[in-house]
Amino acid sequence: MELNVKDNPARHRFEATVEGKTAFVDYRRKPGVIKVMHTEVPKELEGRGIASSMTRQVLQQIAAERLELIPICPYMQSYLKKHPEYQSLINIRFDKSKQ
Numbered sequence: 596m597e598l599n600v601k602d603n604p605a606r607h608r609f610e611a612t613v614e615g616k617t618a619f620v621d622y623r624r625k626p627g628v629i630k631v632m633h634t635e636v637p638k639e640l641e642g643r644g645i646a647s648s649m650t651r652q653v654l655q656q657i658a659a660e661r662l663e664l665i666p667i668c669p670y671m672q673s674y675l676k677k678h679p680e681y682q683s684l685i686n687i688r689f690d691k692s693k694q
Contacts, residue, residue, distance in 0.1 A: 598645065600652040609653050611645065618645050620653050620668070628686060629657055630665040650674045654681045 598611040598618075608619040618640060621633040631653070636645045650671060657664055663686040666672050675681055 598648050598652065600649050600656075602656065609649065609656070611649055613640055613643075613645060616640055618649060620649055620671075624662075627661075627663060628665060629660075629662045631668045631671045633668050634670040646670055647674065651678075654678075654684065657684055 598613065600609050600611045603610050603619075606619075607623060608621045610617050610619045612618075616637040616639060618636040619634070620631060621635070623630045623632060634646050634650065636649075651674075654664075654674075658681070662684070664681075664684040665686045666675055675685065
């Protein structure tokens with residue numbers, strides 16, 4: 596599924612609206628670093644690939660901005676395990692064993 600994902604810096608999240616409902620990826624930024632905290636898709640929209648599409652687009656945006664990623668969000672962590680092409684974005688100081 597292809598979505599129109601937009602950054603909403605005022606709310607610290609990337610958002611996509613589908614059928615009047617908003618799915619989002621919550622983040623915190625510091626200069627050069629983005630910490631992805633949580634991914635949420637409304638129950639009515641689950642099972643349609645929305646989280647996956649949003650996550651891919653968010654990772655592409657992070658790469659384009661040359662940010663280091665700290666993936667706190669369990670969904671993001673799972674996605675990264677399945678998509679090693681994004682491993683280079685992960686902040687090397689982030690210790691996955693301490694989550």
